[in-house]
Amino acid sequence: xxxxxxxxxHSRTSALMQGAEWRxxxxxxxxxxxxxxxxxxxxxxxxxxxxxxxSPLAKYRIKGLEARPFLQKLLTRNIQSLVPGKVIYxxxxxxxxKVVDDGTLACFAEDDFQLTAAEQxxxxxxxxxxxxxxxxxxxxxDYGILALQGPTSRGxxxxxxxxxxxxxxxxxxxxFEVEDVPVWxxxxxxxxxxxxEVWVKAQxxxxxxxxxxxxxxxxxxxPAGIWALDVARVEAGLIMLDVDYLSALRTESLAQTSSPxxxxxxxxxxxxxxxxxxxxxxxxxxxxxxxPYRFVTLVMDDLAYREAFQQVGLxxxxxxxxxxxxxxxxxxxxxxxxxATCGTWSPTTQKYIMLAQVEPAYSxxxxxxxxxxxxxxxxxxxxxxxxxxxxxxxxxxxxxYAKV
Amino acid sequence: xxxxxxxxxxxxxxxxxxxAYLGKAGLKVALLERRPVVGGATxxxxxxxxxxxxxxxxxxxxxxxxxxxxxxxxxxxxEILPLESTVAPLLDGDYFxxxxxxxxxxxxxxxxxxxxxxxxxxxxxxxxxxxxxVKPILDMIPPxxxxxxxxxxxxxxxxxxxxxxxERRDFHTLCRLMTMSAADFxxxxxxxxxxxxxxxxxxxxxxxxxxxxxxxxxxxxxxYLGELNGVPRAWGFAKGxxxxxxxxxxxxxxxxxxxxxxxxxxxxxLVENGRAVGVATAKGDEFRADRVxxxxxxxxxxxxxxxxxxxxxxxxADINRWRTRGPSCKVNLALDGLPDFPxxxxxxxxxxxxxxxxxxxxDYLEKAYDDAKYGGWSRRPFMDALxxxxxxxxxxxxxxxxxxxxxxxxxxxxxxxWTEQKKAEFxxxxxxxxxxxxxxxxxxxxxxxxxxxxxxxxxxxxxGGHIFHGELTLPQLFFMRPxxxxxxxxxxxxNLWMCGSSCHPGGCITGAPGRNAALxxxxxxxEQVPV
Numbered sequence: 048x049x050x051x052x053x054x055x056x057h058s059r060t061s062a063l064m065q066g067a068e069w070r071x072x073x074x075x076x077x078x079x080x081x082x083x084x085x086x087x088x089x090x091x092x093x094x095x096x097x098x099x100x101x102s103p104l105a106k107y108r109i110k111g112l113e114a115r116p117f118l119q120k121l122l123t124r125n126i127q128s129l130v131p132g133k134v135i136y137x138x139x140x141x142x143x144x145k146v147v148d149d150g151t152l153a154c155f156a157e158d159d160f161q162l163t164a165a166e167q168x169x170x171x172x173x174x175x176x177x178x179x180x181x182x183x184x185x186x187x188x189d190y191g192i193l194a195l196q197g198p199t200s201r202g203x204x205x206x207x208x209x210x211x212x213x214x215x216x217x218x219x220x221x222x223f224e225v226e227d228v229p230v231w232x233x234x235x236x237x238x239x240x241x242x243x244e245v246w247v248k249a250q251x252x253x254x255x256x257x258x259x260x261x262x263x264x265x266x267x268x269x270p271a272g273i274w275a276l277d278v279a280r281v282e283a284g285l286i287m288l289d290v291d292y293l294s295a296l297r298t299e300s301l302a303q304t305s306s307p308x309x310x311x312x313x314x315x316x317x318x319x320x321x322x323x324x325x326x327x328x329x330x331x332x333x334x335x336x337x338x339p340y341r342f343v344t345l346v347m348d349d350l351a352y353r354e355a356f357q358q359v360g361l362x363x364x365x366x367x368x369x370x371x372x373x374x375x376x377x378x379x380x381x382x383x384x385x386x387a388t389c390g391t392w393s394p395t396t397q398k399y400i401m402l403a404q405v406e407p408a409y410s411x412x413x414x415x416x417x418x419x420x421x422x423x424x425x426x427x428x429x430x431x432x433x434x435x436x437x438x439x440x441x442x443x444x445x446x447x448y449a450k451v
Numbered sequence: 452x453x454x455x456x457x458x459x460x461x462x463x464x465x466x467x468x469x470x471a472y473l474g475k476a477g478l479k480v481a482l483l484e485r486r487p488v489v490g491g492a493t494x495x496x497x498x499x500x501x502x503x504x505x506x507x508x509x510x511x512x513x514x515x516x517x518x519x520x521x522x523x524x525x526x527x528x529x530e531i532l533p534l535e536s537t538v539a540p541l542l543d544g545d546y547f548x549x550x551x552x553x554x555x556x557x558x559x560x561x562x563x564x565x566x567x568x569x570x571x572x573x574x575x576x577x578x579x580x581x582x583x584x585v586k587p588i589l590d591m592i593p594p595x596x597x598x599x600x601x602x603x604x605x606x607x608x609x610x611x612x613x614x615x616x617x618e619r620r621d622f623h624t625l626c627r628l629m630t631m632s633a634a635d636f637x638x639x640x641x642x643x644x645x646x647x648x649x650x651x652x653x654x655x656x657x658x659x660x661x662x663x664x665x666x667x668x669x670x671x672x673x674x675y676l677g678e679l680n681g682v683p684r685a686w687g688f689a690k691g692x693x694x695x696x697x698x699x700x701x702x703x704x705x706x707x708x709x710x711x712x713x714x715x716x717x718x719x720x721l722v723e724n725g726r727a728v729g730v731a732t733a734k735g736d737e738f739r740a741d742r743v744x745x746x747x748x749x750x751x752x753x754x755x756x757x758x759x760x761x762x763x764x765x766x767x768a769d770i771n772r773w774r775t776r777g778p779s780c781k782v783n784l785a786l787d788g789l790p791d792f793p794x795x796x797x798x799x800x801x802x803x804x805x806x807x808x809x810x811x812x813x814d815y816l817e818k819a820y821d822d823a824k825y826g827g828w829s830r831r832p833f834m835d836a837l838x839x840x841x842x843x844x845x846x847x848x849x850x851x852x853x854x855x856x857x858x859x860x861x862x863x864x865x866x867x868x869w870t871e872q873k874k875a876e877f878x879x880x881x882x883x884x885x886x887x888x889x890x891x892x893x894x895x896x897x898x899x900x901x902x903x904x905x906x907x908x909x910x911x912x913x914x915g916g917h918i919f920h921g922e923l924t925l926p927q928l929f930f931m932r933p934x935x936x937x938x939x940x941x942x943x944x945x946n947l948w949m950c951g952s953s954c955h956p957g958g959c960i961t962g963a964p965g966r967n968a969a970l971x972x973x974x975x976x977x978e979q980v981p982v
Contacts, residue, residue, distance in 0.1 A: 066552075083552035086680075087804075090532045094690055095844050199844050265850040267841060350520060353681070360616055362583060365681035394680050397516075397525045 051076040054102035055191035055252030059260075063270055070273055073166050075103035078272035085278075085368060086394075088271035092238050092279045093395050095267030096197035098259060099276050101237075101244065102252075104150070105164040106190060107172060111181035114158050121175045122152065123307055123329070125320035129154045134218045134233045137315050138307050144328030145295035145304035146312070147171055148288060151235055153220055165288040171296060175324055191252035193259065196242030196279070198443055199266040204232065204243055206262045215243075217445040225258055237276060239283025241443035277369040278391045281402055284344055284437030286310050290371045291342075291388045291402055306332055309404060311342030311436065340385060341410035344438055345376075347390075347399040347418055347431040359423040365392035365399065376403060377417040377428060384409050387418065396438050401431070409433065455481045457972070458730055458740035460717045460756070461912070461951065463491025466746025467700040468965030469950040471522050473744075474707030476973050481738050482709055483730065485716035485912065489701050491746075492911045492918065493960055495694030499898040501848045504783035505855040506902050507911060508693045508918070509837060510534060511960050512677025512686040515589065518962035522703040529699035530690035532842045533679055536805030539649045540794035540888040542815075547645035548802055563643040574640045579683055581625050582675050584617035589676060589963050592971055593930040593938035593955045625672075629925065633667040634813045648810045652833060655859065657918040657958060659778040661820030662813055666924045673923055673959065686806075690843050693960065700962075720745070720756045720947060727947035730756075742946040744968065749773055749921070749933045749953035750914040757944075766943050769934035773953075774927060777863045777904040777916035778823060782856040782881050785898040789838070789852055790889040804841045809834035809888060823860030828877050831884045833859045851897070856881060863904035863915040874903055919958025920951055929955055940968035948972060 052075045054060070060078055068079040077100055080088060091097040109118065118126055124137035131154050138149035148171075150163040162172075169185050176183060195203065204212040208223035212232065215221060220233035228251040236242030247255045259268065280287065288294060292305040306329060307316050316329055332338055349365070356363040369391035376385040385405030393400045401418070409416060412435055417428040459470040462484030470482040488494065492507030511531055519529065535551035547563070550556045553572075560568040587609075594606030614622060628636055633654025637647045653674040654667035661667070679685035689695040701711060716733040720743055729739035745752040753762060753770045762770075795802050810816055810833050819829035835857040840847040847853045858881050865873060878901045886892050904916025913920065921927055930938045933953045940948050950968035952958040 065555075082801075083550075083555060084535070086533045086551070087535065090842075093530065094532055094842065202849065265844070267844045350517065353516065357587075360583065362579065362678075362683050363681040367680060367682075392680055395525060395530060397519050397529075397680075 054100050055249035056100045056102065056193070056256050058253060059256045060100055060270065068272065072103040072273070073105060077103060078270075080272040080274045081270055085272065085274040088269055088275035089278050089367075089394065091267065091269035091271055092197050092240055092275060094198065095269065096195050096200040096203055096263065097238075097269055097271035097275060098263070099194040099196065099271055099273075100191070101194045102191045104187075104192060105167045105169075106185070106187045107162045107164075107169070108184040108186050109160045109162055109181060110184075111158055111179070113180040114160050117176050117179040117181045118152065118160060118162070119320060120179070120323050121172065123312075123316045123323060123325065125317035126152060127320065131155055132219055132221060134220050134235055138310070138312050140307065140325030140329065141295045142325055142328065143295065143301070143304070144306050144325035144332060146292055146307055146310060147295050149286070149312070151233070153233060166294065168294070168296070189249055190246050191249055191255070193245045193247075193255065194236055194242060195245060195259070195268075196236045196238040196240050198241055199268075200242055201448060203259070203263055203266040203268060204245075207258065208232070212243075213448040213450065216447055216449065225255060228254055230255065237283070237285055238279040239285065239437055239439055239444060240279070240441055241446070274368050277389075278367070278393065281369050281389055281391050281400060282393050282395060282437060282439035284311070284402065286342070286402070287389070306338060308332060308338040309340045309342060338407065340404035341407050342436070343403050343405055343410055343433045344436040345387065345401045345403050345416065345418070345431040346434050346438065347401065347429050349399040351429050352399060352420065352422075355422045355427055355429070361423055366390065367392055367394070374401075375419055376405060376431075377419070378409070379417070385416065393438060398438060400438050405433070453739075455479050455738060455740040456976075457481075457742050457744060458483065458738045459744045459746060459950070460720075460730060460752070461485070461491060461746035462489030462697075462701070462711065462713070463746050463911075463951060464493040464697050464700060464960055464962060465951045465965035466491070466744075467697060467704055468518055468522065468962040469744055469746060469969045470709045470711075471700060471704035471707055472966060472969030473972065474704055474709040475522070476969075478976070480709045481740070482704065482711045483715045483717050483732065483738065484711065484713045486910075487714045489711060489713060490694050490697035492907070492913065493693045493697040495692030498783070498900050499785045502783075502785040502851070502853050502898070503692050503846045504853065504900060505692050505839065506781055506783065506900075507907070508960055509688075509839075509855045509857065510686045511689055511693065511696060512674075512679060512684070513589075513959045513961040513963075514677070514696070515962050515966060516678070517590070518966055522700060524696070524699045524703060527699040527702035527706065529696055531679060531687035532690060534686045534688050534805055534837070534842070536802050537649055537808060538795060538802040538805060539645050539808045539810055540792050541645055541811045542887075544794055546794040546796070547643075547649065548799065549649065560643065560646060563646065564641075567641045567643045567646055570640050577621065577624060578675055580617070580621050581628070581672070582683060584613050584621065585625065585672070586676055587613055588929070589956045589961065590967065591955075592940070592967055593932070595936050595938070596930055597936075628668040628672055630665060631668040632661075632663045632665050633671040634662040634817070636668050636671070644812045648812045648816060649808050651813055651816060652808060652810045652835065655816065655820070655833070656835070656857070657777070657779055658922060658924075659776055659824075659860070660924070662816045664820075669925065669928070670923050673957070677959075688837070688839055688842050691845065692839065696960065717756060720752075722757065722761045722944055722947075725761075726945040742948060742972065744948040744950050744972070746951040746965065747912055748775070748914045748951065749949070750775065751912055752949065752953075761944060763943050766934055766937065773921050773933060774924070775915040775917040775921040777907060777913065777918060778860040779904065779907075779916065779918055780858040780861050780877065780881070781902040781907070782858055782878065783900045784854040784856070784896055785847070786852040786854055786895045787897050788850065788895050790854070790892040790895050792889050794888065803838060807836040809836065809884060820860055823862050826862050826864055826866035828861040828865070828880065829859065830880065832861070832881060834881070834885065836885070856885070861903060863908070863917070865905075869903045869905035874901060877901065877903065920953040921957075923957045928957065932957060940964070940971050
């Protein structure tokens with residue numbers, strides 16, 4: 048029988064699964080939620096440590112004399128200063144300046160890099176690599192990755208691999224050993240919190256998992272699924288492929304594509320570095336100020352929302368799982384200057400938040416829009432307001448723990 | 452000498468809420484706290500190094516969402532972690548569990564009774580509908596039903612309006628629940644003894660009545676009035692303990708300009724020409740203000756800080772007959788590792804992260820009351836245990852744990868008084884009782900600490916050690932709390948207000964008395980609260 052691929056941690060994750068809540072990610076099967084309700088898994092991100100199996104991330108080892116020039120051409124971000132031990136985030140675009148995918152790039156040596164992406168997309172990398180002296184190895188199946196995210200993650204890893212973990216600043220990475228098993232740990236994540244991602248060769252994945260669970264008990268470690276991750280990443284204002292944007296390679300119309308400027312990634316577009324795929328189109332977009340939408344976080348008036356439920360005799364239905372989809376946003380005149388792509392009740396900030404694309408005129412903090420929501424079978428409009436992205440921020444994320 | 456628009460007595464959570472709202476509306480506010488730290492009984496204290504004890508309240512559910520939102524408590528550090536399951540280890544080695552998931556709970560109940568598994572859905576739906584109808588009353592200013600004043604009539608109409616949301620049969624169920632005992636009410640629904648036991652404990656928390664005493668039905672309902680993230684009846688644990696909550700309110704209050712004076716006990720409320728004009732502190736300072744608001748218990752407010760001659764006799768009689776004899780103790784244990792509860796199956800250890808109720812049967816609970824009601828204590832007390840360090844690892848050093856135990860019954864008026872020896876004896880009773888369910892507990896105890904009703908009074912100023920500032924029984928609810936005609940947060944003394952749990956809607960961490968009083972005060976100063 049044909050089945051979805053499973054990750055190297057599957058024997059362990061499937062043993063924890065209580066309610067068969069699996070989902071697809073890049074051709075793999077991963078947990079949406081292990082327990083029957085996702086609350087505890089979410090809260091572990093903010094109060095202890097959540098352990099996410101993020102092995103389905105596409106992973107590439109990029110080597111060769113021209114590895115760096117190739118990556119400069121591929122990515123919108125200038126990686127000239129990327130040195131071994133550092134990791135950066137960048138999107139990459141097609142020649143129309145529309146985002147293809149986004150991910151992190153780590154440098155091991157001048158001619159040796161490692162790129163991750165949300166989805167498999169080797170063909171695009173190879174197309175851009177034409178003419179460069181570079182080899183691109185798809186190592187996606189070779190490694191398992193566990194994201195350990197939350198305030199106690201450092202203490203936990205300290206126990207696992209020793210004090211060296213304290214030397215890792217935000218967006219730094221290093222190799223360690225866990226009982227003779229080599230692991231590579233980067234201080235990165237997708238939650239906006241203190242967190243690390245631990246890479247391990249697939250054949251040692253279960254051993255790493257078991258060791259983490261054992262040590263993790265004292266640190267209130269919880270294996271957590273994508274539903275928990277989703278709420279955390281919306282709070283952190285981090286975009287997700289296929290939710291907040293579609294890959295330019297897979298859209299059916301130009302209107303469905305997004306430039307980095309539309310996704311709030313303008314900061315990662317570096318024109319001064321020289322040529323890169325999409326540069327011309329992005330330069331024109333910037334010069335003409337023609338970006339149709341801006342990426343914002345919205346907070347909906349939850350007291351009005353509660354009141355609406357109260358009026359019809361119902362307890363308020365706050366989404367504790369993030370919803371996804373295109374939801375129209377209206378202005379006072381009934382025009383539709385934008386749309387929300389996902390939303391959730393944010394338990395940590397106690398706010399109903401959404402990520403959205405809005406016309407530039409509505410993108411300033413404090414701009415007011417109306418969101419359409421269903422209350423007991425009827426659509427109602429609720430006021431929402433543009434706020435600073437992200438709504439959740441913690442000093443833990445980038446705090447320096449290295450002993451001087 | 453500075454003059455304030457308002458001076459608030461007591462930095463318990465309601466005093467803080469009240470001060471924060473007044474500060475937010477632009478009033479110049481001083482808050483005076485007797486202890487070196489604000490929070491009142493909403494506090495976390497590191498009595499044993501490295502272990503954060505919950506010496507007072509321990510869980511949150513009734514905290515009004517408006518308070519969280521309007522005072523921006525998350526911005527000021529409030530994080531509430533949901534507490535999901537409840538488990539009761541039973542004396543025969545079995546256990547009973549209530550999970551956050553409908554199907555899982557159903558499976559647990561079916562082990563005992565298929566019929567109860569069915570009734571459970573209907574019970575929950577009924578309670579939800581009743582709660583839905585009743586909940587708006589939490590945010591109401593209690594009217595005087597005998598008054599024909601327009602504002603009283605308007606409030607009465609609002610009270611009547613809540614019935615419009617309720618089906619007739621639910622209203623009748625509500626009336627019966629309000630007047631019955633928790634156990635009798637549950638008998639009508641269920642046959643499973645441990646299910647009835649853990650449900651009925653909500654009816655006796657903080658209350659010097661047995662599960663079979665009339666009136667405990669309301670106390671049960673009271674504990675159903677909360678929510679967390681919109682989920683009715685959900686309870687949560689504030690990160691850092693309930694002190695984390697009170698500190699977040701204090702930060703919000705300070706951000707709104709409230710001046711908080713800790714270590715500043717109020718000795719006297721200054722009354723001139725029948726009006727409150729400020730307070731005098733034990734340090735000899737005076738704080739003059741246009742109004743004085745007491746978050747303290749009604750007894751110290753009126754019987755200690757005032758000259759009885761300033762109060763009408765009728766009012767004084769109400770305050771004097773106020774029932775505030777507490778039955779509750781708070782125990783904290785510092786543990787060297789997790790204790791084992793053999794009744795809880797190994798593959799269900801997640802239950803240790805929730806409430807662990809030592810309440811094996813309704814009769815056990817009733818006996819616990821019987822033992823205590825003549826000036827004694829339960830030989831085998833009821834306990835609501837929680838290991839917060841499993842939810843928030845910061846509560847104890849790595850690998851270590853704390854256990855918070857809410858314990859009943861122990862009479863505030865213990866025969867012979869709460870001497871140090873009696874205190875130690877009862878602490879042993881608690882540990883022994885718990886050890887019946889967890890044999891390795893004693894070996895793991897690094898330190899233990901008890902707050903008896905006497906300590907609750909001495910440390911937090913709760914007269915009789917009553918955690919709700921007085922019983923939540925019909926004669927002391929709504930327009931009777933603390934005295935008929937003076938339930939709208941006003942007092943017979945002009946410009947003297949009340950804002951604590953001695954007022955509607957009573958105890959638990961609700962923030963409602965503090966907020967309601969503030970809104971009422973502000974409507975008088977003709978200011979609107981900017982939302």
